[in-house]
Amino acid sequence: MAGFLLAIGSAASFALSGIFASALMSSGWSPGAAATARICFAALVLLVPTLIMLRGSWQLVRRAWGSVLLFGVLAVAGCQLAFFLAVQFIPPSLALLIEFMGPVLLMLWSWARTRIAPSGLTLLGAALAVLGLVAVSGAVLGGGLHPLGIVFALIAAVGNASYFAAGAKADHGIPPLPFVGLGLGVAGIMLVIVSATGLLPFVAKTDPGVIAGREFSPWLIVTGMVLISTVLAYVLGVAASRRLGATVASFTGYSEPLFGILWTILLLSVLPTGMQWLGAALIIAGVATVKVGELRATKSAV
DSSP: OOHHHHHHHHHHHHHHHHHHHHHHHHOOOOOHHHHHHHHHHHHHHHHHHHHHHHTTTTTHHHHHHHHIIIIIIIOOOOOHHHHHHHTTTTTTTHHHHHHHTTTHHHHHHHHHHHOOOOOOHHHHHHHHHHHHHHOOOOOOOOOOOOHHHHHHHHHHHHHHHHHHHHHHTTTTTTOOOHHHHHHHHHHHHHHHHHHHHTOOOOOOOOSSSEEEEEOOOOOHHHHHHHHHIIIIIIHHHHHHHHHHHOHHHHTTTHHHHHHHHHHHHHHHHHOOHHHHHHHHHHHHHHHHHHHHHHHHHHHHHO
16 A cells, blocks of 8 residues: 555656646747756755765665666656657657556566566556556547657657666665665756757746746746656655556556646646546556456465
């Protein structure tokens, strides 16, 4: 239960990032500037507690350098960069749908690596969650899709899967908070370099952004995005992955679109369509089915 609560808290926090980012971009910020500010300021927020918690334990960092690089380069920076590149070629809803195939990729990777097939319930839950995500996103698969958009979205999906895989790994002994701090530091450096090259246009303005019909300073919006949708979301997500395991935690992450609907209702007064409500129900049913399948598999192994 503790793991599920952490995962739900992480998904709810991540879901607010869309509200914050939309407010910034509507006031003139570029996606690259929003992503770079989000990750770099979050890394700065976690810098001091990370250094304090790792004092005298830097040998753990040397042991975990591979996991830290995987988390920072692929799960954080790579995932965001690939998603922003994908939406230049295909609709954002479709890009998000493909990115959230990460849990399915993770399940397939675990299947290939261990040669142990998931249970029928787990596969059924995965199918229900994917169908629910299709309904929630409103994406329609059809012709005329740019292949580069699909490729970049698939890279984002790999990044999404690596987030849960790297977060669930705990044998290196680094607690969730400093692990996230190190990963965000790596990601921040990478995003600064990419922004400096011009691959992602960097435009930040001082015009106010609008949330829930009220104007807010862009720096206040950035603060909310950094503290809630980045620092809190990543720390809770890594802690959840270590309790639930990568597979179950990743499918629980499908609740993020549900919270996206909730925040849209509460903050933007936009009601979802009937299809999105159906998708929400399918996601909940899918996540619950995956968990039941994992529990039955664990009992069978014992």
